[in-house]
Amino acid sequence: MDIQTSHFDTYQHQPIDQITLTNDHGISAAFLTLGATWQQFLVPTPTGSKNLLLSFPHSTDYLNNPFYVCMAIGRIGGRLKNGQFPLAGQSITVPQNEGHNTLHGGPHGFHQFIWDYTTETKQDSVSICFKRLIKSSEDGFPGDLTMNICYTLDNDNQVTLTFTGDSSQTTVFNPTSHAYFNLSDTNHILNHSLALNSPQYLAVDAEKIPTGQLIDVQNTPFDFNNGQLLQPAIDALQSTTEKGLDDIFNVQPDRSDRIAVLKDQDSQRQITIKSKRNGLVVYTANSFTPDLPFENGVGHPYQGIALEPQTLPDTPNHPDFGDVTLPANQSKTYQIQYCYQQL
């Protein structure tokens, strides 16, 4: 097990570090202090290594576009209608960043911060824990939030994300990761298959806000229960505005908390995703554009797929979706696991 720290670059006169964790099988995962970003998931190939994540070469590239590439998302993933919600008998309004709605924690979400960190080496795992006090005056949500985002790489080739929040006042908390995967040796994900434990997806309005209605996936392009190739699923959506997947699935974790399996048919690389929460947003990068300077070539639609486990979005406005309340001075932890296998 190994941990290496290096200087990545400088952003707004502040140094950005890159921290690389390596396990005993030669698999490594790299992270940036900017946005607590998961920058690389490097697996061995016959000729070297392959990054399973989309990545940029500079800090500014991460913040110069609206795609949150592999960054940490919080306090709340997804959209909050009108940036408003009821909480502890009050109507709360938070800063908006997509018209009058709030997306991915608003204009000052987790992705905007430069995080402090500590590292830890154990016999079978290596970890980096990003830490920051996010003041209510910084992101506009109730309560000062003491936030820890830990990434652990173990010898089962699994990366575990652990989000722990503790707030000075009752607040809302539904963090996730915006990691975009491309498991293939090509620059698109069309020959990946996706399997989801998901009987329903959420209806959304024209602004992609959940209406509250859950729709059965049977006989729709959204039925991934038996696994489905992404190319035909995306083809079936070409007549829609999005021309691809940007959808919220109501998932049912199995006994091992598995909710999804992504597999590249050509290379036989596979990622299994585990989460205890009831939502998964699937976004196939439908509006990526050539001005995105990715390390594996300029941006284009379907270059990667973001799989974002969370409690169903806009939950504070839909109590039947769950409860993302974080009571004052009580710590809450969510975990997401991404497990790599070469079949």
Ligand SMILES: OC[C@H]1O[C@H](O[C@H]2[C@H](O)[C@@H](O)[C@H](O)O[C@@H]2CO)[C@H](O)[C@@H](O)[C@@H]1O
């Ligand atoms: O404006 C850029 C894109 O923003 C949205 O895409 C987000 C998507 O809706 C979310 O479900 C996902 O979690 O994050 C995406 C990146 O922010 C728009 O929906 C998309 O059309 C825009 O191109």
